[in-house]
Amino acid sequence: MNAHTKLNATIAAAMDEAANGVVRSDAEAINRSAKQAFYKARVPIYPKLVHGFYRKLKWAVMAITLSIYYFTPWIRWDRGPGAPSQAVLVDLAHERFYFFFIELWPQEVYYITGLLILAALSIFLASALFGRIWCGYACPQTVWTDLFIYVERMIEGDRSARIRLDKEPWTAGKIAKRVSKHSAWLVISVLTGGAWIFYFADAPTLARQLFTGEAALTAYAFIGIFTFTTYSLGGLMREQVCIYMCPWPRIQAAMTDAEALSVTYRSDRGEPRGFHKKGQSWEGRGACIDCNQCVAACPMGIDIRDGAQLECINCALCIDACDEVMDKVGLAHGLIAYDTDVNIQRRKAGEKPRFQFVRARTILYGGVTAVVAAIMLFAFMTRHTIGLDVLRDRNPNYVRLSDGSVRNGYTIKLLNHSGHPRSLELTIDGLKVTSFNVIGEHDTKGDINILVPADKVRSLRALIAIEPADLPKERREFTFTLKDPASGEKVETRSMFIPGGGQ
Amino acid sequence: MTDHNKEVDSHSGTETTGHEWDGIKELNTPLPRWWLGIFYACIVWSIGYWVVMPAWPMINGYTHGMLNHSQRVNVANDIAALKSARHASESKLASASMDHIQSNPDLLQFALAEGKAAFGDNCAPCHGSGAQGSKGYPNLNDDVWLWGGKLADIQHTITVGVRSTSAETRQSQMPAFGKDGILKPAQIRDLTEYVVALSHRPANAAAVKRARQLFSDNCAACHGEDGKGNREFGAPNLTDADWLYGGSPQEISTQIYLGRGGVMPTWQGRLSPETIKSLAIYVHSLGGGE
Structure with missing residues (x-):
C-alpha cells in the first residue's frame, strides 16, 4: 500500500466521523511542548x-x-x-x-x-x-x-x-x-x-x-x-x-499579565470535547468537536487548546478556522477568541467575564509613552536650526603675549541646519576682553559676522586676549552666543578663559 | 570496534563510546550537522585559500598564490591613489598666492589640514605638538616672531631654516660673553640688571647705570640701543614679556654667559614647496601671525 492510498483511506475514515460537512483533520500539533x-x-x-x-x-x-x-x-x-x-x-x-x-x-x-x-x-x-x-x-x-x-x-x-x-x-x-x-x-x-x-x-x-x-x-x-x-x-x-x-x-512575558488579551481556547465552553454527529444532543458535553481545524490552520504547529504557550504568535488564524466550524455545526462563534485565562476562571466560577484594559501596568506604559512622546515633540519643536560648538585649546592652555597679556585659543564650529546660507553673529558675554577675533574673518572687535553655507558646518579659530590690567585672577567661565540676526534665533555655549600662572 | 560492542543508552537513545569511569558512561553524541558542515566548508575554503593567496613559507620567500596579493603593494597603491586624489587641490595650492589661499575657505581648509599633519611629523619634536614651544624653542602661538610673522616670513624661515646648512639660512650668533671671556663676571651681573630694567622690572639702579655703556658697546649692534631687537639678525626684543631662554635674572645671566642660539634645519628639499606653504599657513593660523 503506497503512501497515497494510505492517506486517502485516512481521510475517508476521518470524513466518516465528521458531521455537518466538517472534515476532521488529522493535523498534529508538531510543536506541542510535550513533543519537543x-x-x-x-x-x-x-x-x-x-x-x-x-x-x-x-x-x-x-x-x-x-x-x-x-x-x-x-x-x-x-x-x-x-x-x-x-x-x-x-x-x-x-x-x-x-x-x-x-x-x-x-x-x-x-x-x-x-x-x-x-x-x-x-x-x-x-x-x-x-x-x-x-x-x-x-x-x-x-x-x-x-x-x-x-x-x-x-x-x-x-x-x-x-x-x-x-x-x-x-x-x-x-x-x-x-x-x-x-x-x-x-x-x-x-x-x-x-x-x-x-x-x-x-x-x-x-x-x-x-x-x-x-x-x-x-x-x-x-x-x-x-x-x-x-x-x-x-x-x-x-x-x-x-x-x-x-x-x-x-x-x-514580562510585559503582559493575566489580564492581557490573548488568543485563547475557551476550555470552559469547549470541554469535554468529542466527535459530534448531526442531530446528536449537545447536553453534557463541550462545544469542541475535536475537528482539529485549529491545528491544521496553525502556522506555528501548535494546538491552541493546550493553552497559552511560547510558540503561539497570536495570529488568530485558529479563531477564523474555529468560527467557520461553529457556523457549520450551528453554534456561536468565539470558542477560540481573544480572551484571557482569568475570564475562563471567572466563567467557571459563575462570574461575568471582564476585560480590564485600565490597569496599573497599562496606565504606567501609556503614561511613560505619553511623557516620552511629549518630551520628543517638545525637543523637536524647539529644535535649533543653528548650532555652536566650542572646543578650547588645551595644548597650549594659554599663551602669554609680548606685552604680558594672555591669549586663549578656541576652535569654533558653526552649524547651519537650514537649506540656505546664513550670516551669523558671534558674541561673547561675561568676560572683559582686550581683543576677540576669528581668524579669517575681518572684524577684530565686538560682534563678528560669519557666513555659514547651507547645510554645512564651518570650523574656525577664535582668539581671545586680555591685557594684564583686566586679567582675571582665576579661570573664568563665559558664554559664546551665536545669533541669526534675520530670524532672531540664538544658541549659547559655555566656555572658559584660563589666565595662566602669574609671572 | 565491532557491532556487538555497541551499547545504546536507554535514557537518551544515544550510543555510548564504551568508556566508563566509576559507572559513569560517556555518550557518543554526534556533532551537530550544521557545525560539521561549517567545519568541512572551512577545510575546503582553506585549500582554496592556499591556492589563491600567499600561504606557505618556503626556503626563499613564500608561495605567492594566484591572486598575487600583497599588502605592501596595496599600501603603495592606496598612497598613490591618495596622492592622485589630492593632486587637484595640491596643484591649486602650488599655483595660488598666499593671499588667495587665505581668502578661499576650501583651499584654506585643505592647507590647514595638510599643514597640521606636516607639523606633527616634522615640527612637533622641537616646537611641541601644540606649537607651544619650550625653553630655547619658540612658542609659535604667541605674537613674538624673531624672523617675522607674516606668511611670507614664516614660509621663508621654514624653507631656509635658522643657522642651518642652507646657503641662504637665517643667520646670527650671539657671542658667549662669559664663556669666551669677552666680559668679566661683574660686567655680566651689571648687564643682567640692565636687561631686567629694560623689561620694566625693578633693578639695581647703580648696576643699570654702570651697564649702560656696556650694553651700547656689546649688545646694541643687534638688539638695538633701546633693546627692542632687530629682525635682520633674529635678535629678540628685550623689553617685552617674552623670553626664549627664560626671563629670570639667573636665566638672563646664563644666556649672556653662553650666548646660545638654536638651530632649525632647512626644509627645502625635504618637504615639497606646497607642504611648506601649508605649514606656513598652519603656523600663521595658530596665533594669528602678523
Missing part, C-alpha cells in the same frame, strides 16, 4: 487556508506593511536645489537622514534613539493590552512568512495537496512546481533586498545603476544578504525563527 526534544530535525508544517475576519485583517496589514516597505523610497519630496528629493533617505556619504520635512544630522541621533524608545514602549503597551499583536500581525518575520506561504499555496495547493506533493516521487510535475515555488520566493527575496538599498541612495538613479551594473559593490552585496535572509528566514525556517531565534517571545 533538544535535538530534532524540523517537521514541516502545512498551514491550511482559513477565511474570516482575522484572515482579512492579516491580508490588509500585509498589504499596508509591504507597501510601506517597498514604495517608501520612491516617494519624492522637493527640498530645493542641492538637496536630495527623496522623502526618506539615509545619506551615509553626506551624513544626513531625511524624513519628509525633517533632516537630521549625526549629532541629533538622539531623535532616532527617542523613536526607538517610543517604539519599545508602544510595543510594551500593545502587549499589555492585546498580547502578541506585534508577533501576530506586523512583525516582518510574520508578514514575509505569510507571503511565502501564500505563494506556496498558489503554486502547490492547500494543505492536503502540499502533503500529497511532499510524499510523491519526483515527477516532472513535482519538479516544475518546486522550481516555480522557489523561483517565486527568490524573486520576492531579491525585491526585498532591492528595496532595502533604495533607502540609502536616490532610488531612480540607483535602480538605473543596478541594471546597468554601475551600482556600488556594496549595493549588490546587500541585495545578496537580504535575498539570503528573506529566502531562508521566510521560506525555509519560518516558525523556527520565532521559536528558537527570537528573544521577544521570552521578553514579552
